[in-house]
Amino acid sequence: MSDRIFITGGASGLGREIALRWARAGARVCIADLHDERGTAVAAEIGQAGGTALYLHCDVTQSDDLHAAAQRLVVEWGGVDIVVNNAGVATAGVVNAEPIEQWQWILNINLLGVVRGCQAFAPLLRAQRRGHIVNIASMAGLVHPPGMGSYNASKAAVVAFSETLYLELANDNVGVSVVCPSFFQTNLAESLRTTDPKAAAAVQRLLRKGRITASGVADSIFNAVQSNQFLVLPHADDRKTYLMKCYLPVRTYLKKMLHLTRKSFPGARAAPKEA
Numbered sequence: 001m002s003d004r005i006f007i008t009g010g011a012s013g014l015g016r017e018i019a020l021r022w023a024r025a026g027a028r029v030c031i032a033d034l035h036d037e038r039g040t041a042v043a044a045e046i047g048q049a050g051g052t053a054l055y056l057h058c059d060v061t062q063s064d065d066l067h068a069a070a071q072r073l074v075v076e077w078g079g080v081d082i083v084v085n086n087a088g089v090a091t092a093g094v095v096n097a098e099p100i101e102q103w104q105w106i107l108n109i110n111l112l113g114v115v116r117g118c119q120a121f122a123p124l125l126r127a128q129r130r131g132h133i134v135n136i137a138s139m140a141g142l143v144h145p146p147g148m149g150s151y152n153a154s155k156a157a158v159v160a161f162s163e164t165l166y167l168e169l170a171n172d173n174v175g176v177s178v179v180c181p182s183f184f185q186t187n188l189a190e191s192l193r194t195t196d197p198k199a200a201a202a203v204q205r206l207l208r209k210g211r212i213t214a215s216g217v218a219d220s221i222f223n224a225v226q227s228n229q230f231l232v233l234p235h236a237d238d239r240k241t242y243l244m245k246c247y248l249p250v251r252t253y254l255k256k257m258l259h260l261t262r263k264s265f266p267g268a269r270a271a272p273k274e275a
Contacts, residue, residue, distance in 0.1 A: 009087030011038035017218035023051025032058035060113030066120035110154035
């Protein structure tokens, strides 16, 4: 039987690529998004790629929308096998330049959107005693560059929540993956909120310089679900950076990060000199 997969933010960027990757495997693909015109267009692409498509208008800040999506899939498909909490937005700015409203906005979408998705679909997967949840975080959830405090915090929280979820669902035969890609070319900059023009330029520059495509990240996610892999690091360089953080002494790691980020990220400063 082919997979039944539900993807938030599925009408563009990484969500679209995940949808098309599963479509090529013959899956039934439900994409949820706020952008109806884009969603309809991607649904057509899913059909052309070999999948069966369903588009739902869905706002991840509204629990009712996600619960309605879960019930729709029970009625139309008899359930769902894979849930991808992908919808997300971006922010930038140093701590004194980010208004609290910007923090509340990103946490409501990037973190609580994931939580709402899991609350809507985890009971269904538990009842089936099978399935897989994929939460899209970011390398910024593991390694935290300056000038991106609220974004880093939102993605770090997704990593922590995903580990909790993995442990809670393991005995129900429900897998969990958390995906931590670095910057890659996508439309994330469309959602970027910042009061700092330099921060916006820095983020857009990093997105353009990304050395892996959204399609490549989608391939990594597809493989991770098949192998029930928890932590997914699609970029080879990021795997090295994560190991560096795990094994270097904290002081050494922070000094190295100061050196590496001082040109690329807003708010970075040179490492202080030893006394």
